[in-house]
Amino acid sequence: MVLAVSVLVVLNRSPQVRVSSQFIAGTPEPGGAPVRLDTSLYLPASTPAPAVLLAHGLGATKSSLDGQARDLARNGYVVLTYTARGFGRSGGLIHLDSRTYEVADGSRLLDWLQQRPEVEQRNGKPVFGVAGSSYGGALALMLGAVDHRIEAVAADITWNNLATAVFPNSAGGTASSGSPSTVGVYKKLWVGYLFSVSMPSGVAGTSSPTVPTADPTTGPTAGPTAGPVSSGCGRFAADICRFYQRAGVGTAAEQATVQLDSAALLRDSSPASVLSQMRAPTLLTQGEQDSLFPLSEADANAKQIAAAGAEVQLRWRSGGHDATDAGDNVNGWQRQFFDQKLGRGSTAPAGSDGSFVLAERGAGISATNGRRVNTTLQAKDGYPAVTGQRAPTTSMALSGPSQVVNAPPAGSPAAVTSLPGLGSVLGAASDAGLASTAGLSMLPGQTASFTTVPLTEPTLITGSSSVSLDVAALMPAARSAAHAPGTATLFASLRDVAPDGSSTLPANLVAPLSIPLSGAAQQKVTVALPWVVAQVPAGHRMEVTVSTTDFGYAMPADPRSYRIALDSADSRLSVPSVATRTIRNGTVLWWPVLAGVVLLLCAGYLSWRFRARRRGDRDPELTEVPVAVTDLVKEYADGYRAVDGVSFRVERGQVLGLLGPNGAGKTTTLRVLMGLIMPTAGSVRVFGEEVVPGAAVLAELGAFVEGPGLLPHLSGRENLELYWAASGRPFEAAEFETVLEIAGLGTSLDRRVKTYSHGMQQRLAIAQAMLGLPEVLVLDEPTNGLDPPQIAEMREVLHRYAGTGRTVIVSSHQLAEVEQTCTHLVVMARGRLVAAGSVAEVAGSAADQLVVADAQRALEVLTAAGISARTVPAKRALEDVFLDLVGERID
């Protein structure tokens, strides 16, 4: 893991990026006042390289682009960022991306870049791309359309036509006029918000004590003058300011006039006016949570670019002006796009003309914190309007009676759906299942609703659904037809209603409707519902709601009533639903494939490893020998030889004493005999069969080695019974009664073993070893912890046990005990065998005894006669022999 981290660190070490700031002359203001633009040039490690111009959003400066610029420069692009005119330290006034000013500025910046030696030239032409978000996005689109030096355009969350973005109207062709109303509903809250964020602080009327309008040394040469400041518009140009101050003020007729008057001005600031000239491939990213520039703006841009014959790729991202979303990697997508179009040779999956990627918000849930996350979908057939294929739609029957809705005077209280910059808060609240947001957006008496039947299968809405409605104004009795409202202002939305009645408003978007009415006559209108991406689960219903108010928009001041009904001829809801597949970060398929391969390899290895039950070979010569140890060597990993070439045999009926000091190798030998450890060389055979782990012949062996191994939480009886049951042999074969009598535990047998004394555990463990009365009984220090009478009993039991023809091996260092108990002896020391044979043989080993009266004299005589002799005590105890054997006679 440490390795992986260090690899990452090495990989992430970024190449050096050089940055320089400079002012570049922009387009002069109308009076001829020169304008300087504050720019930064980012140079990659190696030049020449393709150049990218980055434009910022409204109210920001070039510093907001620093991160993206560095990222691009690290990836080998020359990047020029600049502060647009009217902002920050750049001079001039804000003309809202006017073709004459801001777009012309862009061309001047390209002129400057073109002179730089760092910018790559291909076929004598510089390689340029342009990117921007929102305000900068519109600039990118317009500059890309008019300046054909640009070879790639990336525009994020921007507008197509500022007039329709500011005065939207989702009411389509009406029955009477056949064309949509030219007058829309003023998006007052957003426009006001945008103007306020574009004011320099201190001028916008805030109480900021410092007034950093113009720094004399670096400041704008045609900065905010007394004129714009006193107009209350900050650095906005006079014509823009005039529009802003008139919009949304006055009667409906006056407002309509403002809209018509400003149409030309706003059109001059709109990509719609120039996109027919677009040649460069374009990446359009648009936000799904965007009540300012909804997805419909990108749709219009895409259609115009495609009509101009240029390539266009679309991506609907989950954030937008209403919310930021961590899943939106706009910078990364734009870089990939430039890699693809400006030829930096990327391995990133390239989009193609008409490719369409969309985010399904909250479709997943984070595996780390349980929060909802987005999934990314790819439209299988691209963007319908670009690829020329018909957008697939689903048609659903709507039902609902004709309903009367009231518009309150002055449009208050108004439904709240989305707030500039706060859309995410409302969205989060509705995500959390708070019913109150639904309450805020659907005020009683103001809302008509029409629902479908519960969906039989889940439906993904991708875009604007449409429905036909009949709308009529209701005349208050006191009024004559002459006072009838000329236009109905309504807000339509499409909701997802769960079986429990709770409803959600996808992306908190509403579609404002401005419907021209003639008197009280019923007007048929086709409504384009908000552009959303929403998954409606099966069992849920869709609901079209029509409301009279929305907080974000300008509304008529007089109270009104409307009757709203479904179109009697066509009461169906048409829902666009493109076929999608989930974009996976990496494929899924190779995971199960790899798992299968690993599984097969492991299973194959294990079955090969354990292919046959390990059966040691069988020596037919030794089938009658209970235990035969042959040249046994056990060397541990550290090189220590615990047993070094030991051989001995144990015959039937013997009680063999395995004798030796600590570390002699007794226990190691017994462990090999039990199949617990593997010999390094040599073998141990029981009845001719080599002992290996799990060798069946071990069933002939009962052992008690190095202390008891009892389960402390079980009683003595349970221990014995479960141990025997684990052998899988018949219960009767255990000879429980005999064994229990040997244990002699009496009533203690039913107490938990953890309460036993050392001696009791010892007796129980010996009893356990004797279960089934095995052919070979191995006991290691069996008399430890027993009292003298019990020791005597044990001795007797072992003799009798051997008397049945069975074999007993007792290991001990208590010499007297062994001498009394055993018939035969094996003496070990330091891993080697030093003596073996019957007790008598070993005790009298190496010499016959001759009893003489005068030992000293006899010795002299024998020595003189050439017979080797020595004196020993009259009665040789085994202890003497033992000390003799292990102490002095070792080679």
Added chain:
Amino acid sequence: MAATRRGVHARLAALQKLEPAGSSSSPEPTASGYRGFESGRTLPLRVEFIRQLKRRRTQWTGGFLLALPIIMALAFQLGGSSGSSSGGPALVDLATAGAGNFALFTEFASVGFLLVVIVAMFCGDTIASEASWSSLRYLLSLPVPRARLLRQKLVVALTFSFGVNLLLPGWAYLVGGVFFGWSPARSPFGGSFSYTETLQRMLIVAGYAAIQALLVAALAFLLSVLTDAPLAAVGGATFLVVVSNILDSITALDPYRVVLPTHFQYSWLDALTPVISWDDMIRGTALAVIYAALFFTIAWTRFARKDITS
């Protein structure tokens, strides 16, 4: 006392005297093996179940798991509804909506650590505790073949582990129903599931959690084979899972995080979306299978030739 002893001697004396060499009674591996021994019958699952079930720690764990949902439900009732933090974990907000949601929240709250510890305990303790009691050497000299010993012990430990993984949500469902009503689960994505859907989704959740538990089980089991100290096996497995969780929270490791054993631990949450997204659950299952296969293979290979010195 003495009388008893006489009894022993009498019994031994009465035993058929084994014939000396060359007789028919000499041990021969017959069709049924030595002395009726058949390796395929050793350590029956029933025996291992009893050995484990009689342990206090098994009983305490069971009791604790039964108490946990009740404690949680009481806490929710006492604490009232929490003020929802915007965008906060949606499952907490819905925990008191009904039986299904309570069960889902209980699962969410316990998967990260509690179930890991419990599974690590069942699978990490099983061999190492035998080694620490010294009973392992007596089982092996019965002889229970080593591969079979591992298999039988693993089957029992996994049964307990999976049992816990099913018991907890199931019991939480019942407790949640008693405390918060039996309405079908509400999706954190808005709307509700039908009863059949609730059951189906909960089965997917429990099933996937069990598969992820397999990974922890395999790790703990391997450590249990490698060490003679139960604490080292259980603690070691838990420790490694926690380390993996910590590394997984470092998003900078991103392309490599997917190989962390716990990376897909919570992917069962994908089963709560209106349209189940199987991708991460497939990945998580594959990852768990890969790790489990490797750990088990090492465990078996290692144990087959290991010197039992405990």
